[in-house]
Amino acid sequence: MPESNVFTVLKSFSENEIKSFRKFLNSPYFLKSNKQLRLFEILHRAGEQELGPEFRYKIFRKIYPGKIYKDSTIRNLISDLNRQLNEFMMLENFRNSGLDKQRYLNVERLKKDLPAFSINEGSYPIIDTGTDYKYFLNKHFLESYNFNFSITGRKVTKVKNIETELVYLEDSLKFLHLFYISQISQFYTTVRILQNTYDIQKIPDVILKMFKVLDPGSIKQVLADDDEYYFVVELYESMVNMYRNMEDTKYYYEYKECFYKYAFRVSADECSMHIVNLISYSTGKVSSGIEEFNNELFELIELTVKNKYYQNSNTEHLPHEYFRNYLLHGVRLKNFEWVNDFIHENYMKVHPADRENMKQLGFAYLNFNT
Structure with a gap:
């Protein structure tokens, strides 16, 4: 259930993750309602307390003062917060995913007929976390994007150009x-x-x-x-x-x-x-x-x-x-x-x-x- 899952997730967060999630909720891009932020603060301070009927009623009174209590309203708000927690964890994972970010960026660039972007050429920091299967898979995709863009973008018009571009394919393979x-x-x-x-x-x-x-x-x-x-x-x-x-x-x-x-x-x-x-x-x-x-x-x-x-x-x-x-x-x-x-x-x-x-x-x- 979303109620129990919210507590489980919050309990698993480090202090830094709690601070980051608070910033995440405060962002105008992600914040759906100030009520989610208020709910988060209440639950974070509640610690181990269970989200039973009595506690849900107390939360409702704090977030919706003067309103007639509706259990479905507070349950929906908890469910929304749970979705935000999952969104935050997904983005945190992606933010630290190294070459994964470059791969997804290049997918979008190629959709717009833009050349593949290299981290080494831009303002992104070069993150060297060592090799593993994800590193090799991402490098394969990145080199294949470079090759495909050159071919489909009609940049290849001479034999020497073809030989140069085939290096991308060689590295990709x-x-x-x-x-x-x-x-x-x-x-x-x-x-x-x-x-x-x-x-x-x-x-x-x-x-x-x-x-x-x-x-x-x-x-x-x-x-x-x-x-x-x-x-x-x-x-x-x-x-x-x-x-x-x-x-x-x-x-x-x-x-x-x-x-x-x-x-x-x-x-x-x-x-x-x-x-x-x-x-x-x-x-x-x-x-x-x-x-x-x-x-x-x-x-x-x-x-x-x-x-x-x-x-x-x-x-x-x-x-x-x-x-x-x-x-x-x-x-x-x-x-x-x-x-x-x-x-x-x-x-x-x-x-x-x-x-x-x-x-x-x-x-x-x-x-x-x-």
Whole structure:
């Protein structure tokens, strides 16, 4: 219901997001009625209070003084505020979407027969958040827009011009290939994890056929060794090799080395994905009793916390599951000084809703084992 959803969303907002949403509602472009802003302020101050009949009546009296109470009126106002919250979250996501903005801008420009716009040519800041599948997909679209505009705009009249414009098409296809490789590689690892976890015997034929593209020769055939994005195929090849050869730890170490080498060149989402792969593999080896991976897992945990590899487009907080698992591994190693420091230094990084529980859980484990 919109009533409960409004409280849930507002509770999830940080202080900065609350301030931004207030500005959003105050904007003449978005504000449908001052009553929405008043409702927001009332609900924000209400905290955990439920939107029961009595509270809705109180809200109505504050927003519509002297009017005869109509429950449908206040419910409609709450529903409108809920739509504004969703609009705000969508725009905030878009505002921070990097190349997505340029892609949508160019769609509109091409509709108006205007040349494709490059962020590098305008007043937009250049946002380098590292590579990932979204980066490659957007770069594919942007280069294809450049090519299509040149062709349809009749700018190409000479052979030399055609050869120049074909570079756009070449780059477009290269980025499409990288997008394809990144997605197929991630799907492959997911299927391998499911196979190991649930002992799946039969994989659909289409999936198996698609995975054939992950042959090392196929992955690397498009890019030259000196291509600036060659590191992408190296990284994904090492990831796939680890999951293809789960029993041979050599491939784990090759994957880890490759990730350490290129982590600064990939996005936060990619870093988060790769570190989770390495931690999952190490956790499995620890569970199997392979002693060397106790230290491997500990190293990965420290690296994740230090470099904030837990942060991605879905969260800026340290997930409480990660906090608990990292804590338990420290206890398992009897590294109690580290556990104590870990709790004090990191419980505030957990989402506010789980923060206090994780802190108390941490000290409970520590006190029980010392």
